Amino acid sequence: MILVTGGAGYIGSHTVLELLRSGYEVVVVDDLSAGHRELVLTDNFVQADIRDRAALSAAFQQYPIEAVLHFAALTSVPESVADPGRYYDVNLGGTLVLLEVMRAFGVTRLVFSSSAAIYGDPQRLPIPEDHPIRPKSPYGRSKAVCEEILADYARAYGFSYVSLRYFNAAGSDPEGKIGEWHEPECHLIPIVLEAASGKRPYVEIFGTDYETPDGTGVRDYIHVVDLAQAHVLALEHLAAGGESGAYNLGIGRGYSVREVIEVCRKVTGRKIPVREGPRRPGDPAILVADARRAQRELHWQPRYTNLESMVETAWAWMRRRES
Numbered sequence: 272m273i274l275v276t277g278g279a280g281y282i283g284s285h286t287v288l289e290l291l292r293s294g295y296e297v298v299v300v301d302d303l304s305a306g307h308r309e310l311v312l313t314d315n316f317v318q319a320d321i322r323d324r325a326a327l328s329a330a331f332q333q334y335p336i337e338a339v340l341h342f343a344a345l346t347s348v349p350e351s352v353a354d355p356g357r358y359y360d361v362n363l364g365g366t367l368v369l370l371e372v373m374r375a376f377g378v379t380r381l382v383f384s385s386s387a388a389i390y391g392d393p394q395r396l397p398i399p400e401d402h403p404i405r406p407k408s409p410y411g412r413s414k415a416v417c418e419e420i421l422a423d424y425a426r427a428y429g430f431s432y433v434s435l436r437y438f439n440a441a442g443s444d445p446e447g448k449i450g451e452w453h454e455p456e457c458h459l460i461p462i463v464l465e466a467a468s469g470k471r472p473y474v475e476i477f478g479t480d481y482e483t484p485d486g487t488g489v490r491d492y493i494h495v496v497d498l499a500q501a502h503v504l505a506l507e508h509l510a511a512g513g514e515s516g517a518y519n520l521g522i523g524r525g526y527s528v529r530e531v532i533e534v535c536r537k538v539t540g541r542k543i544p545v546r547e548g549p550r551r552p553g554d555p556a557i558l559v560a561d562a563r564r565a566q567r568e569l570h571w572q573p574r575y576t577n578l579e580s581m582v583e584t585a586w587a588w589m590r591r592r593e594s
C-alpha cells in the first residue's frame with residue numbers, strides 16, 4: 272500500500288487517482304487545511320497533520336505501507352515571504368516527523384514534491400537539474416532543504432528517494448472527477464478563468480517590467496495528469512531498485528502571463544478584464560524546465576504539450592463545479 276500525504280490537495284488528489292487507475296492500494300493522510308475530502312477517491316483516509324507523530328505512527332500501524340508519496344506542505348510563494356516561520360514549521364518540521372516515523376517502521380522509499388522555486392533566478396534556460404540552487408522565497412528554501420535532508424537520510428539510513436521538481440501545475444482530470452480547488456485561489460490559470468466566468472472582476476498582472484519578451488512573468492505549465500503519471504513512474508523506478516535523484520517536470524516551453532490570458536480568452540470565448548500591477552515578492556522572471564532527464568530515466572512522456580489542452584480541462588472542471 273502507498274501512503275500519500277497531502278492526497279486531498281490538487282496534485283496529490285490527481286496522483287491518488289492515477290495510482291488507483293494503475294492498480295495500487297492507497298491511504299491518504301491530510302489535515303484538510305487546504306485540501307478537500309471530496310477530492311480523495313479512496314475510503315482509506317486519515318485526517319491528520321503530518322507534524323502529529325502519534326497520528327502518523329497510528330496510520331503506519333494500521334496500514335501495510337511500503338512507500339510514501341509526500342505532498343503535504345504549504346505551497347504559496349507570497350505567503351511564505353510574509354510568514355516564513357509557519358512555512359519552515361510545516362514544510363521542514365512536517366517532513367522531519369514523516370521521515371522519522373518512516374524510519375521507525377522500516378519504510379525507506381519516498382517520492383518528494385519539490386519545486387522549480389528552488390532554483391531562483393535562472394542562470395541558464397531551460398533549467399537543468401544541476402543548475403545552482405538559490406531559492407528566492409522561504410517556500411523554495413523549504414523545498415531545497417528537504418531535498419538535502421533526503422540525501423542525508425539516503426546516505427545514513429539507506430533511504431531511496433525521488434524528488435520531483437514541478438514547474439507550474441495546470442489543468443484537471445479530463446474525466447472531470449476532480450480538479451484544482453484552492454481557497455482562496457492564488458494561481459494564475461484558475462484566477463484568469465474566474466475572471467472569465469465573472470466570479471472575480473479582473474486579473475491583476477503581477478509585474479510588467481520583467482526582462483521577458485512582453486514584460487510579464489514566464490512559466491512552464493505542465494498538466495497535472497502528466498505530473499501524476501511521473502509519480503507512478505518514480506515509484507516504479509524506486510521499487511525496481513533505481514537510484515535516488517531529482518527530476519524536473521515541465522514541458523520545456525514558457526508562456527508569459529499575457530499569453531496565458533490570451534489562451535484563456537480563446538478557450539472560454541469570454542472577455543477577461545485585466546489590470547497591471549507591481550511585481551509579486553519572491554517571483555523569478557522566467558522558469559522553464561529542461562525535463563529530459565525524467566524522460567530518459569523514468570520514461571516519462573507528457574501527453575498534454577500545449578497550454579490550450581490544459582486550460583480546456585481546467586475550464587471544464589470550473590464550469591462543472593459552478594453548475
Ligand code: UDP
Binds near residue numbers: 439457459460478
Ligand atoms: N500571476 C499574476 N497574477 C495573478 C497570479 C499570478 O500575474 O493573479 C503571475 C505570477 O507572478 C507568475 C505567474 O503568474 O509570473 C504564475 O504564478 P502562479 O502563482 O500561478 O504560480 P508560481 O509560478 O508562483 O508557482
